[in-house]
Amino acid sequence: MHKKESGLKMDLERLLQTFHDGTSLNLYVLTGQGQVEQEFIRPLAPHLPEIFIKKCLKQVNDLDLLLPDNKNSLGKFRYADKIIVGWNANITIAGQGNLDRLAPLLGFDQFASLMKSLYFAIFRTWPQTELTDQGFFTGENLTIEPMQKSADYEGYLAEQELMEAVQLGNLDLYNQRFRSFIKEGNIGLLGAGKLRREKNLAISATTLYTRAAIRGGLAASEAYALSDQIINRLEKDTVISNFYEYSRAIGEIFVNRVARSNRTSLTPLVYKAEEYIYHHYADITSVQEIADRLAVSRSYLQHLFKKETGMTLVAFINQVKVAQAKHELIFTNRTLSEICDDVGFSSGSLFSTTFKKVAGISPLTYRKQYK
Structure with a gap:
């Protein structure tokens, strides 16, 4: 066993989850053969592209930093028989109604500092590192071609599934269903002007979330009070940088309230x-x-x-x-x-x-x- 790993007593999964929660950095755990074993990622983040996985199998320094293009940066290091990967991706989230946005991208220096900090948190020593690769194309962002598709039954079912997850108070299921809703859901154009349209869509989503939460057992008074609070807040916003994440985050509030209600109603x-x-x-x-x-x-x-x-x-x-x-x-x-x-x-x-x-x-x- 490598001397940096000897005597190491920690819950790696908990550490990676906490690091992700605090930084929003997408983290992946690979086996030595390149199989993705765990992901600690933002709800709408894409899966790690195959071209990245292949690059991760070869280790040069304690911590390898890669700059594949001006939209992505990658850091990786080995821990026992695992490969820990951090991916700083400029994710295009484009869907219906031309509501595409770019998720925030860290500067490369900031990303490198985060990866070094993660390495130190695990091994209690700073890594030897340098930029080891650059210039290859990643390709596999979460992209749905912008379009205004007509309402269809699959879109209706996607919406119903999403609301069912809210009703159950199941956050993992909700995030999974939300990805499907982006692709299949019926999203109309409500109002003139981009900001007004996005606010109207968010208000419409909040109404659906409210009804689903009540069906899930949340007290109607609490659900409607929460809805009013959210709508009053969003009306004050002067910019919505990422409509899909904005709408998803509103739904997450209702999911967590339903889950809390369930915890008190069941032993x-x-x-x-x-x-x-x-x-x-x-x-x-x-x-x-x-x-x-x-x-x-x-x-x-x-x-x-x-x-x-x-x-x-x-x-x-x-x-x-x-x-x-x-x-x-x-x-x-x-x-x-x-x-x-x-x-x-x-x-x-x-x-x-x-x-x-x-x-x-x-x-x-x-x-x-x-x-």
């Missing part, structure tokens, strides 16, 4: 069980696994969960799996077999049987009906 044990299922639905193999995780008996957990939610744990797990399967059936071209694996069913027959039991129709029929 901590049932709430933790739901949260565990939301985050691990694809990997859960048994109810016993959840009980072990929460350090309670399976029978007690099953009894309490059914009493408070009206559903069995198995039914709740299947509901979450089928909800994700529905999303992939409509918004991706993945095969039924691939979707079956994605959501954690052990066989295609079990997937089809469970899906039909929950949704009332088979996965294939669902895709033909809604896609």
Whole structure:
């Protein structure tokens, strides 16, 4: 083991998450073979491009800094058998209604300082580093060609899925659905002038978020008071630098309020069980696994969960799996077999049987009906 790693006692995942939360720098953990193992990124940030991943496999200095073009900078270093990557990307977020914006880009010197600070936080020593590469093209930004598409049913479904995530108080699901909404949602042009149009769209989104939050259990008085507060604030804004992030952040406020309401309406044990299922639905193999995780008996957990939610744990797990399967059936071209694996069913027959039991129709029929 390298001397800089010996005796190292820390929770790397927690450190990277905290560093990302404090700096908004997109961080990625790769295996030694170049597989992306974890991402600590802003909700609308793109996945790490393959061309970057290939560059990350070769290490020159303690910390390698790369300047591929005037829109991107990259830093990377090895930690045990992992590769820690920081990506400073000028992300183009372009969608319908010509509401494209550029996400903020750090200066290269500032980015380099952040990467050096992250290295020091992990190894407790400053890295030897220099600019090691430049001049290759990255290509893979999150870009949807600007257009004003007419309203369609897929756009309606994307909006409904987004509001369902708000209703559930599930932030991870909300951020995932928001990316789909940018691509598929029905976004009109409300008002003359760019700023007025963006404010009107944000107000419209706030109204939808408010209704979804109330359906999710947030008290109507609290939801409407929050809505008024947000609308009053946005009317005072003189510029909206990134409409999509602006709208997403408003929704996140409502998601967090619903989640907080859920925490108070459910016992901590049932709430933790739901949260565990939301985050691990694809990997859960048994109810016993959840009980072990929460350090309670399976029978007690099953009894309490059914009493408070009206559903069995198995039914709740299947509901979450089928909800994700529905999303992939409509918004991706993945095969039924691939979707079956994605959501954690052990066989295609079990997937089809469970899906039909929950949704009332088979996965294939669902895709033909809604896609």
